[in-house]
Amino acid sequence: MNWRFSILTAAVLWCLAGVASAAEVKGVIKALDPGLRTVTVNSLRFSFPPGVNMAGLAVGQTVTITFEDANGTNYVSKVAK
Numbered sequence: 001m002n003w004r005f006s007i008l009t010a011a012v013l014w015c016l017a018g019v020a021s022a023a024e025v026k027g028v029i030k031a032l033d034p035g036l037r038t039v040t041v042n043s044l045r046f047s048f049p050p051g052v053n054m055a056g057l058a059v060g061q062t063v064t065i066t067f068e069d070a071n072g073t074n075y076v077s078k079v080a081k
Contacts, residue, residue, distance in 0.1 A: 021068070022067065022068050022077060023067060023069070024064055024065065024067075025041055025065050025067070026063070026065075027062070027063070028042075028061065028062050029058065029059050029060065029061050029062075029063060030042075031059065032058065032059050037050075037054060039057060039063075039076075044074060045074065046065055046076050047073055048075075049076070052076050052077065053079075054079075056081070057079065057081075061081060063081055066078040066079075
């Protein structure tokens, strides 16, 4: 039974290793660059993928950003004003 548990544990850990988890940040937009598709909130820079709308965002707005970190870049998946 121990070898089955070991294999099952290894398989679960291997599957979870590649899973990205989403996080949220709430704060005020300090900088906005539509050309680069980035915003800065709470001293963190966030990049907007092509499918995520930036319309209506402005410096000084309070927002909640849902994002995922991929290779050191914070990619926005959702913005709530």
